[in-house]
Amino acid sequence: MDISTTTREQREHISETFFPGTGESYDRVVAKTTLGLDRRWKDAMMASLDPEAGRILDLACGTGIVLNRLHQRCPKAALVGVDITEDYLAIARTRFEGSDIDLTLKHTNAEDMQLEGTFDAVVSSYIPKYVDPDIIFERIAPHVHSGTRLAFHDFAHPRGFIPRQIWKGWMRGLKWFGPRIWPTWKVVFDENLEELIRTSRWRRTYIESLERHGWTDIQRTNLHWRTACLITARRP
């Protein structure tokens, strides 16, 4: 599925059926279902950022896993997190209660977000397959400056016969045991996360959109047998 050929209603339908009601177990589920690789993928994203960054935007911040990593990597940064799912944001608010983090959370579809000021970095774990990149890059254009870094990461469909067979087996297994262990996730496994990942052309679509929107130093890094991919870029 090429995200840029979907309608807004289709995109919103996916986000609104997948996530509500799963916030409480999200951190455990993402760690277990990726066999701990989620942490490694976020390590790669963090390594691409300047520790001196002063202001960072995290799209689809969810329960705040990336915000927490950003606070460790860039301790001086003021962070803005955007997410469409209120129960995920509620977990993020609890996570940072009493912390010294400079954090603003916005409950909105990233395609509609209203931003203020400029950002030294714009990051996201897992938003690419849910939003239209042209809309996102137009939204952030007035809020970036020369040198702003971008780092987006998401799942990918691995290449090669053996990695694909292993991936397919794991996804089948998840479909069977996932809802039995985490019943609130039934809709995610039933609504076919596997198909969304397998058919998503997000890497190509995002790179083309970044080029159209004037980003440079665009780099694509495949991670762990291409089960995930990190795209980084810089504002000239």
Ligand SMILES: C[S@@+](CC[C@H](N)C(=O)[O-])C[C@H]1O[C@@H](n2cnc3c(N)ncnc32)[C@H](O)[C@@H]1O
């Ligand atoms: C798999 S979670 C990732 C959360 C977080 N980035 C992380 O890595 O832990 C995907 C997140 O994307 C959010 N999301 C999906 N579509 C969105 C949209 N159109 N605008 C903003 N957030 C969206 C969901 O609410 C959910 O919190």
